[in-house]
Amino acid sequence: MALQDTKTMPSVVIIGGGIGGIINAIYLKRKLGFYNVTIFEQSDDLGGTWNDNTYPGAASDVRALFYSLSTDMHSDWAHSNPGHSELKAYWKGLVFKYGFEERVCLRTRVVSAEWDNERQIYTIEVVDLATGQSRTVHANAIISAIGSLNVPHYPEDLRGIRERFQGPQFHSARWDHSVDLSGKRVAVVGSGCSAIQMIPHLSEDPTTSVVNFCRTPSWILPPMQTSIPSFQRAVYRFVPFAMRFHRWATFMQHEIIYALLIRGSPKSFTRWWCMKVLQNYLMDTVPSEYHERLTPRYPFGCKRFVIDSGYLDALNRPNNDLNCDGIAKITEKGILTKKGDHLEFDVIIQATGFVVDEYPIKIVGSEGVAIQDYFQDQNGPTAYKGTVVPGFPNFFITFGPNLTTGHGSVVFTHEAQATYITQMLEPVVKGFASSFEVSHSATDSWNLRVQDKISGSVWTQCQSWYRAGYSGKNTAVWPWSMTELWWQLSAPVWSHYQAVGAERWERKRRWSAGMKAAEVAILMGVVGWGCAHFEDVLQAATGHVRIVSNSFLIEDDSFGFPSTAFLLRHSETDTTFVLDLGIHKEWKTGLPPVVVAELQKLSRVEVPVDVTACLEKGGLSPSDVDYVCLTHVHFDHSGNPAAFPNSIFLLGESGKALLDDGYPTNPTAHYMQDLLPTSRTRFFSLQEGEWNELGPFPRALDFYGDGSLYIVDTPGHISGHISILARTSPDGGWIMLPGDAVHDWRILRGDAEIGHHSKYGCLHADKLVAEDTIRKLRELMKEPRVRIALAHDQVWYDAAKEAGRDFWPGKFQSL
Known part of the structure; x- marks a missing residue:
């Protein structure tokens, strides 16, 4: 995601550029839209196990389809159990696919980290192995992805x-x-x-x-490695769900091995x-x-x-x-x-294995205790669900204590953990909480359960790397099935955690519990009405806009419109995303004098109810909104950003130049220089990130990384104008929210032409480019599963209002 200005954002440090580190970085981006991570890797390249282990014959003992990311399965594996170079290329390729290559620091070792209770951050010391120079960095959270099989063991x-x-x-x-x-x-x-x-x-x-x-x-089991013929690879590529079904079948084979051969009596x-x-x-x-x-x-x-x-x-x-x-x-x-x-x-x-019962980095937690001392007191590495350790807030261990299945795929374990870690970090990276720390009692209870399950099992019948060398305690094995592992890590039990600064998160969770049903809701209900006139004014019960002749479309003497905003909720993560903010209720105080003078001369603006009132009516506080995206910075779309104290604001990159040259630095400017908070505003750059072709549009950015919401470049109306294309149903329903890329259905249907730019109204700064964008919208409109909701659709608004539907908190429906 091509966003800028990460200095004041929450940050996450990932220690290790292997599979665990890569998966967690991807999950943070896909599920939370969060990208401000730094990956420290002490080796000279990414890949972890497959960068370190380059001995002849080094290969995965798990089939490739079950050793790859579930969201990025690869159809062109030449062998069922690929070698180290092919595996390294696959995992390293994902780093470039998701745009994390610039966030990787190679040949950099993390020496220590210490939690600051007052500032609620980790102070981390790292050393550049090329120069020997040390430096200090800070992070709100640490994901330790060094793995348990990385420090060679010498007997x-x-x-x-x-x-x-x-x-x-x-x-x-x-x-x-x-x-x-x-x-x-x-x-x-x-x-x-x-x-x-x-x-x-x-x-x-x-x-x-x-x-x-x-x-x-x-x-030793008989050989299971086979080459994958080109026909089978073609089936994977072209037959829907074939590859995923094979992956599921492999998963079930591993579960059967556990059920029949591993669990139960020795x-x-x-x-x-x-x-x-x-x-x-x-x-x-x-x-x-x-x-x-x-x-x-x-x-x-055993x-x-x-x-x-x-x-x-x-x-x-x-x-x-x-x-x-x-x-x-x-x-x-x-x-x-x-x-x-x-x-x-x-x-x-x-070929003597690895040190698995020692943690190589000094981490000091909230109680002033080093993690090595805690592990020593516990007779070996110990964690709650193999992931978090009491006394160490916002610190996560991938493939941690007692998470080795012995019969499954480490990638499956990493993905299950990443799901859990992402949920734990969501309130932290979104500013809803400072930290979460698992309780000692929950950890002790969990590990009593683990060790009780292990006692009397097959894992007690021999000495292995599963057991801590100095105590004999089994600190590695997960004693249940992979299905149970997935279930235990599917969602946090929040009562097992002590939170700091999480009041807003608790409110948000309570609100989310009652609002699961709506994916897309429209904030209309008189979000704000602009009333402009040239010769006379038409009034409606809640306000109306009359634009001068030929401003919006040719052969139309007047035009009335509402100003709308939209709320989009991610069905999986409950992330709240507001598109546009309508008109500021106290609009005169939030606009440059030149704009106020023009509006007072040409119009009457009435805002009986603004966006914040609509949100609160639906049970959502503006302080709980995660993202506010502005299609552009015109006054009838930018509203009152100050009412959203915790949101991250999103805007097209060209919009930054308009604000930088805004009022009061430029007395004649039409935009306030301080409209958006600098520390919480991100600008989409067309020169960075993964902008890809999407339907008729040449540039679209997958915001969450899961294909649910796209930022679409729709130029012409004003510099930096963007639109939203969002999935509204799992069976392929979509909604296009084009902002001011087009203003009237008659234009979109080809029944009228767009009006000309005049001193009384800024319709489109570049008419030719705007017409090309409208042409693309017409192509999109031909798709039967795509609905388009215009920002200033008077006809739609009147019909919806008369029918008594479609207003927040109701669910959006198009005509």
Whole structure:
């Protein structure tokens, strides 16, 4: 979204440019229209896991359709389980698609953050890894998206490897591509996913001798990776819902695995049967000498299972060996086993996993306690629903404690969390609250429930990275289904949180509860009437406008009009969006003297009821309106912005020049320089953001990022004029609100021509451009599911008023 002036907006810092960070940035933009985020990434590029893990064979063990964003599924995956480069390109591409590339700070490490109770912000210290220079930034909220699988783990038996071993050595997540493994003796330490993926690729070269040191074998499932033929990809592209159905089917497969093989007793029949099947697969694939070494001595599901990518077949190669004797120590030339054998190697690769029970950044919360100290007191990382920590307001952890499903997709978890985090941040980024902090009691209660579910389960039957090393507490596993995870994170339980400065948010929530039904409501009910005359004046019960001959359209001696405003509510987020503000009830005090003089000479203006009164009649306080968008800055559309103390104002970029040159700096100006609050006004720039073609209009901006409301460039009437195209129903109903792009149905239908610009009325600053915009509106009008509501439609207004409908708080209907 091409908006400007973010210095005074609420801000969110995202730590980490991996999948979790990218998803949360996208959700904030799509669901809240919020874009003032800064992503700090300590690596040299985006992608997280898929930027760090570049070892041969690195790939997702979850199918691509279930490892991609649900809103941006990709139909052209060449393989069911893509490799690291393809995955990195996909996730990095989303950053550019949503316009966050300029909000990413690469090679920048977050060192610490401390909450300021008085200012209700975090003070964050970051260091530029390229220069070593430190700086301080501030944010209203932090989303920690560093993940739990990013800090390499170096086991005790490999201690001293850097000091003793004379050859190259590195962790699988820090692969050294400068090391040529051809003709080398290579030790791979580890038996998890990374080792099992890389070893088949390393041993493809017959000159490379590979020994895999395995301490605890994994349960290995038969290969499931397949190439995706072009026909199937074409089906995904062109058959509606085919790709989404396949994604749903994959989700259900994972849920069935949980139901049959993971939950329940460690000695269940289905688990026993599964273990027998996998054991038979093992024995049919590897040499008999490895049967016992590779058979796990713990029940299936205790650790994350691994999908075979050629590992078992590779053990049949003469240059591949398996050693399960244990490592006693690292020597200058290799590895000494616990059996006393000394094996020499040229290269040692550590595929030994990650540190998951420590948080690497010092975060100090509202109680003056560092998050590391809180975790220590809890015998390991602990959070409420894996997302928030008591004592740390507006601080969120993605893929946090006890959110590893063990059978599902991390992307699913990230999206569920992003839904939750977005709802928590909505009142903060919109200025309705300062902070939310989960209570200790809610957190303790939640974690008692989690640990109770884990006790007696299959996850207690072995030692794994799921459990904190210093306490044995399981701090990683989500002990329920993915469906339960989605449900628990679908909406916050606000009573579990302590809020600061949230009175307006509480009022807004109460109001929203009673107003769910209306998506689009019209604020007419005499929002404001302008009465202008040249020779005589026509009066109506609530005011009327008579414009001079030929001002609006040719061959019309007079023209009466109401001035209208519209309220649009987002059906999912309840975001309130007001388009135009009608006429200021005290209009003489809010206009430059030259305009007041002209209006008094030519008209009589009456405003019995203004926008604020209409809103309050419908139960909505102006202070609770999220956005006010002005199609342009004429007095009969700009109303009284001061009555909306918390709204973000939206205006076309060219409108900024009109206001900057406004009264009193320019005594002859027609616009007040201080009409809109500088700190809360955003200007749409046609040179920035994702302006795309939409129907007949060449430039339209998806405001919420979900296709529900578009800002449409409709030039001609005045510099910076914009309109709104909003979806009103899930089956494709739309409403076009063109502001002053066109003033009369006779013009739109082609029955009359637009009038000429005169000193008595500014119809269109550029008639030719305005006619082209009207031509586009005529094309749009041909669409059967699109309704158009003119801002000054006297005929519509009279009919609606006579029928007793369509006025706020009623639902909009067109004739």
